Amino acid sequence: MQLEARNLSFRYGKGPLIINNLNLELKSGEILGLSGPSGCGKTTLAKILSGYELPQGGSVKIDGKSIPSKGFNPVQLIFQHPEKAVNPRWQMKKTLNEGWSPDNELLDSLGIEKAWLKRWPNELSGGELQRFCVAKALSPKTRFLIADEITTMLDAITQAQIWNVVLNKARENNIGVLVVSHDQHLINRLCDRVFIGK
Amino acid sequence: MLEVNNLSISFIQYEKGLKQKTIQVISDLNIKISKGEILAIVGSSGSGKSLLAHAILGILPKNALMSGTILYDGRELTTKRQKKLRGNEIAFIPQSVNFLDPLMKVGSQVRSSVSAGEKKEKQRKIFDRYSLDSRTDSLFPFQLSGGMARRVLVASAVVGGAKLIVADEPTPGLHPEVVNETLGHLRELANQGCAILLITHDIGTALNVADSIAVFYSGITIEISPVSDFSGKGESLRHPYTKALWNALPQNDFNPIDGFQPSHIEQHSGCPFNSRCTFKSSECVSKLPLIRDVRFGKVRCYHAT
Amino acid sequence: MTEILTVLSKKKFINILPKLNRRHSTLLRVTFSSLILLCIIAASMLLSNDRIATNFDLKNLPPSMAHPFGTDWLGRDMFTRTIKGLSLSIYIGIIASLSSVIIALILGMGAATLGKAFDTFVTWLVDLFLGMPHLVALILIAFTVGGGAKGVIIGVACTHWTSLTRVIRAEVLQLRSAEFVQISRQMGKKPLWIAIHHILPHLVPQFFIGFVLLFPHAILHEASITFLGFGLSPHKPAIGVILSESMKYLSTGMWWLAFFPGLLLFVTVRAFDSIGENLRLLFDPHNAHE
Numbered sequence: 001m002q003l004e005a006r007n008l009s010f011r012y013g014k015g016p017l018i019i020n021n022l023n024l025e026l027k028s029g030e031i032l033g034l035s036g037p038s039g040c041g042k043t044t045l046a047k048i049l050s051g052y053e054l055p056q057g058g059s060v061k062i063d064g065k066s067i068p069s070k071g072f073n074p075v076q077l078i079f080q081h082p083e084k085a086v087n088p089r090w091q092m093k094k095t096l097n098e099g100w101s102p103d104n105e106l107l108d109s110l111g112i113e114k115a116w117l118k119r120w121p122n123e124l125s126g127g128e129l130q131r132f133c134v135a136k137a138l139s140p141k142t143r144f145l146i147a148d149e150i151t152t153m154l155d156a157i158t159q160a161q162i163w164n165v166v167l168n169k170a171r172e173n174n175i176g177v178l179v180v181s182h183d184q185h186l187i188n189r190l191c192d193r194v195f196i197g198k
Numbered sequence: 199m200l201e202v203n204n205l206s207i208s209f210i211q212y213e214k215g216l217k218q219k220t221i222q223v224i225s226d227l228n229i230k231i232s233k234g235e236i237l238a239i240v241g242s243s244g245s246g247k248s249l250l251a252h253a254i255l256g257i258l259p260k261n262a263l264m265s266g267t268i269l270y271d272g273r274e275l276t277t278k279r280q281k282k283l284r285g286n287e288i289a290f291i292p293q294s295v296n297f298l299d300p301l302m303k304v305g306s307q308v309r310s311s312v313s314a315g316e317k318k319e320k321q322r323k324i325f326d327r328y329s330l331d332s333r334t335d336s337l338f339p340f341q342l343s344g345g346m347a348r349r350v351l352v353a354s355a356v357v358g359g360a361k362l363i364v365a366d367e368p369t370p371g372l373h374p375e376v377v378n379e380t381l382g383h384l385r386e387l388a389n390q391g392c393a394i395l396l397i398t399h400d401i402g403t404a405l406n407v408a409d410s411i412a413v414f415y416s417g418i419t420i421e422i423s424p425v426s427d428f429s430g431k432g433e434s435l436r437h438p439y440t441k442a443l444w445n446a447l448p449q450n451d452f453n454p455i456d457g458f459q460p461s462h463i464e465q466h467s468g469c470p471f472n473s474r475c476t477f478k479s480s481e482c483v484s485k486l487p488l489i490r491d492v493r494f495g496k497v498r499c500y501h502a503t
Numbered sequence: 504m505t506e507i508l509t510v511l512s513k514k515k516f517i518n519i520l521p522k523l524n525r526r527h528s529t530l531l532r533v534t535f536s537s538l539i540l541l542c543i544i545a546a547s548m549l550l551s552n553d554r555i556a557t558n559f560d561l562k563n564l565p566p567s568m569a570h571p572f573g574t575d576w577l578g579r580d581m582f583t584r585t586i587k588g589l590s591l592s593i594y595i596g597i598i599a600s601l602s603s604v605i606i607a608l609i610l611g612m613g614a615a616t617l618g619k620a621f622d623t624f625v626t627w628l629v630d631l632f633l634g635m636p637h638l639v640a641l642i643l644i645a646f647t648v649g650g651g652a653k654g655v656i657i658g659v660a661c662t663h664w665t666s667l668t669r670v671i672r673a674e675v676l677q678l679r680s681a682e683f684v685q686i687s688r689q690m691g692k693k694p695l696w697i698a699i700h701h702i703l704p705h706l707v708p709q710f711f712i713g714f715v716l717l718f719p720h721a722i723l724h725e726a727s728i729t730f731l732g733f734g735l736s737p738h739k740p741a742i743g744v745i746l747s748e749s750m751k752y753l754s755t756g757m758w759w760l761a762f763f764p765g766l767l768l769f770v771t772v773r774a775f776d777s778i779g780e781n782l783r784l785l786f787d788p789h790n791a792h793e
Contacts, residue, residue, distance in 0.1 A: 037373050037375065050689065051689060052685055052689070070691070071691040072689075072690060072691035073689040073690075073691070076689065077686075077689070079682055079686075081682075084681065084682045084683065085682045085683055085686055086683055087683045087701055089704045089705060095683075098686075098687060098690055098692070099690035099691070111456065111457065111458055113458075123461075124461070125242065125243050125459070125461055126242075126243040127242055127243060127458065127459075128458065128461075136686075136690075152370075153243060153370070153399065154242065154243070154399070155240075155241070155242035155243075155399055155401075155443065155459075156401055156443050156444075156446040156447045156448075156454075157242075157442060157443055157446040157454045157455060158242060158454075158458070159446070159448075159454075160446040160447075160448070160452050160453065160454035161454040161456075163452075164454065182372070182373050182374060183402075183448065184374070185402075185447070185448040185449035186448040188448070189448035189449075189452050190448075
């Protein structure tokens with residue numbers, strides 16, 4: 001399988017083009033890095049690839065077929081700030097099981113404690129919440145994962161823990177991963193190939 | 199310049215219903231910064247490091263309780279002194295431009311932090327120093343680019359003649375160029391005699407610029423080390439957590455230890471790191487070790503050498 | 504040693520006299536205010552209608568033990584009239600503000616979720632109602648539907664939904680662009696499911712606070728249009744009726760006719776205001792822990 005972006009262009013409102021005629025492929029099982037200076041549209045590209053924004057020009061397809069806008073999206077995005085990605089009025093159990101029910105094995109490998117499931121989001125730290133967001137996104141139906149600076153706000157140990165799990169799961173389920181990061185060391189460590197934005 | 203002794207901060211919060219409970223977020227913190235020095239405080243989110251900045255500036259929320267002493271220039275930093283010194287001698291560099299007034303042009307905003315003398319002139323001089331041209335004066339905070347925003351934040355912090363700068367996560371998720379530029383400015387200020395407290399979760403940032411690094415774990419300082427000790431496989435580091443942190447970096451082994459940092463919700467007796475530690479012994483479980491001097495640094499561990 | 508003793512005694516003192524935290528005092532205030540309102544409703548049921556029958560033997564009496572608020576020029580007990588009037592006002596207030604809040608909820612949710620055309624329509628409608636003076640619209644509506652309690656309820660309900668609609672619309676728009684809602688959509692959740700599970704729970708506080716804060720408005724407007732003669736019929740023991748009648752007798756020195764009913768109206772309105780204000784403080788995350 002292959003996720004393909006063809007001739008993408010994007011602007012917010014009447015602003016300048018943030019993305020101009022961009023082409024990108026991500027194969028199943030591939031770990032692709034995306035880096036570039038701030039303001040070059042990394043986050044926007046991540047959102048377009050995962051269906052959060054519609055491009056003004058070009059298309060995003062999987063194996064030449066467009067991605068259905070309803071139902072579970074096989075391209076899942078994980079955000080930088082987990083605090084905003086969980087509903088503050090939901091107990092963590094509900095958030096975790098919103099898309100699918102992650103098995104105990106995955107929870108254990110991510111270091112999610114049973115006691116956390118009964119907590120509210122404001123009682124957990126960013127690193128703990130991000131583990132939940134990663135578990136949610138690693139559904140068996142996920143074919144591609146877009147990780148937009150997912151460990152930028154976390155300490156080095158949590159960062160390494162989360163990435164080890166993501167890489168294992170990606171290998172196991174043959175998921176293609178796009179690693180968006182400004183951390184050159186992290187990209188060198190994780191990725192097979194790097195795509196540089198302008 | 200700044201000395202923090204046995205600082206503890208706790209919060210009163212509501213549990214379900216009417217009961218209130220007190221949770222300790224920072225326990226027994228000791229740090230010291232001298233003129234011309236950059237001390238970095240490194241800890242993961244939720245370890246309580248931002249509260250230290252708030253305590254020094256005197257902007258803790260109302261439901262916080264503080265004990266211990268903060269000495270500035272050898273005298274106690276009382277609420278009254280904090281009010282007087284905040285914004286001129288003691289300056290704050292925040293995380294984002296959200297801390298600026300969104301409806302005020304940055305030029306006049308920076309001018310308003312000047313207490314005496316020719317305001318316009320001082321502001322222009324400081325903007326020139328950070329290569330912000332006169333067009334920048336009339337921009338609103340949201341119009342600033344990432345790098346410019348950093349420079350404005352630094353400029354507005356130092357325009358009042360700061361001697362102590364508290365920078366709370368000054369380079370969050372920024373591109374390396376901007377990070378290096380901002381850290382360069384901090385280094386320059388330190389070289390001119392400022393004392394700088396740099397608070398960050400990113401040990402890479404800290405290593406780039408600081409003289410020494412204090413490592414925070416669950417609201418406790420577990421180690422204070424000179425930057426030069428962070429090298430190789432971390433052999434010269436003192437605390438097992440610091441070593442683990444160093445080895446988990448992508449440019450090193452990228453090899454994490456198991457477990458997570460206990461938050462203030464889990465009440466711990468003894469050393470908060472004991473559940474993840476390979477040197478764990480009975481005393482680690484029963485009593486929190488005192489901080490002690492080991493090889494030009496400080497560590498809070500029974501087993502450190 | 505003495506230090507320890509003082510600390511100990513201080514602790515003991517705290518134990519005997521529990522210090523009230525914010526939630527305690529808020530709840531106390533809410534209970535107290537609700538009690539006042541319940542008392543008024545209960546009293547109006549207990550007091551017999553005989554006391555407000557015309558009885559010329561007892562006319563124009565100043566306040567006394569038998570008639571705490573005095574009597575009027577027809578010998579009716581002012582205390583009974585006031586209480587019955589207020590409880591009628593409370594009923595009208597509840598119905599009117601509840602329907603306002605429901606209108607606001609439906610229009611606000613609809614404007615933010617049902618597409619551009621509906622949104623433009625709602626915004627236009629809000630502007631239209633906000634553009635004309637409150638009271639004029641109220642009188643027009645009450646008059647058109649034929650006055651009386653029905654007129655007042657419909658009038659208040661039709662004029663008070665505007666600002667809450669705006670608040671709810673803005674809130675829903677913000678929630679729709681929240682990351683956790685967008686993620687839910689990418690997880691394949693249906694719009695209705697998202698509205699019920701993600702959006703509605705966030706509107707509950709707005710709903711309650713909106714309801715409670717609208718209440719005093721509804722009562723005051725009921726009183727004022729009745730006072731102006733467009734509301735309840737003069738035979739009903741309504742606060743507006745009482746106040747407008749007593750104006751004629753004020754100059755004759757019968758101060759009690761307006762003073763006590765006015766005072767009690769004020770107390771009722773304040774009671775509701777304080778409930779709303781305290782609820783808001785409880786729900787507001789910024790000072791929830793102070």
